[in-house]
């Protein structure tokens with residue numbers, strides 16, 4: 001089977017996923033009977049490529065490394081908007097890896113919607129579509145008999161959505177709580193070690209952990225979008241990020257850290273989703289946790305999620321200090337889920 005891919009967004013995650021595709025190409029062919037052809041790549045400022053014979057991924061990566069731009073690639077360089085590109089590329093799967101917009105999820109929601117409407121499967125690591133428009137997009141995917149997968153939106157490649165869908169069938173998720181934002185957790189960990197907030201944020205930026213606009217992390221937006229995505233998919237919450245009762249770590253003072261320390265506690269930014277009589281309540285706020293908490297030893301850029309279920313009790317997932325490869329792996333695992341679905345239910 002040949003699967004034709006189109007990318008919208010080709011930054012850190014897109015390029016790492018391309019490297020994974022090159023690395024796993026032989027395995028994909030020999031073990032899964034799947035070969036990949038990349039038909040199109042769209043970026044905001046580095047050009048757009050379109051080829052109905054398939055692009056040479058190695059050359060694309062070299063071009064980006066050498067020139068930081070795709071316009072010199074050759075006659076495949078075109079002047080098209082992402083939707084025009086999708087319309088012309090004839091891809092089977094659209095991979096959406098543009099940046100998160102916390103106000104509306106756009107334009108990623110539109111990209112996903114257009115692809116599904118055009119009967120393309122969708123893989124996205126962008127949380128926006130899942131946090132702002134999950135129900136509508138999922139219904140659209142079903143109506144067009146295609147799949148929308150998004151494992152990389154929360155905890156990178158750690159199986160969260162796949163775990164529940166594939167191995168917890170019949171379990172109801174009653175509650176979720178998690179440490180979901182790496183930057184905040186890194187900054188709180190460093191403050192506990194005696195550094196001030198500004199200094200710790202600077203280091204998070206220099207390590208490439210923080211979003212370009214670090215306020216998205218520090219004001220709790222990133223965690224709010226993630227808990228919304230989780231609640232929408234796993235608890236049928238039908239909610240949006242602006243309904244999250246949200247506060248970030250910007251107001252945390254060294255005195256707060258010292259006060260927690262005196263009581264033998266640590267501060268963590270905890271995201272929650274709870275069922276109530278009126279629906280699912282979501283929140284993100286700084287909490288003191290003691291050594292009895294599963295979150296106590298989740299330090300630095302690590303993240304964690306506790307799923308409370310009716311039949312399996314509590315299940316805790318911990319991701320230790322992830323790198324970009326984990327997110328790229330999420331995209332690969334989504335691709336393999338689509339292949340499996342095409343061979344079983346999707347025909």
Ligand SMILES: NC(=O)c1ccc[n+]([C@@H]2O[C@H](COP(=O)([O-])OP(=O)(O)OC[C@H]3O[C@@H](n4cnc5c(N)ncnc54)[C@H](OP(=O)(O)O)[C@@H]3O)[C@@H](O)[C@H]2O)c1
Nearest residue numbers: 009010011012013043044045046097098099100125126327
């Ligand atoms: N990085 C991670 O560890 C990680 C982990 C989990 C999830 N994610 C999510 O994965 C997505 C991609 O992350 P990333 O780190 O790869 O981001 P990135 O490095 O900033 O790359 C974003 C890409 O999207 C392109 N782009 C921006 N606006 C666009 C638009 N309107 N239309 C088409 N393309 C557009 C950019 O073009 P230019 O190159 O021209 O700017 C760039 O190629 C984000 O939604 C992020 O939240 C990232």
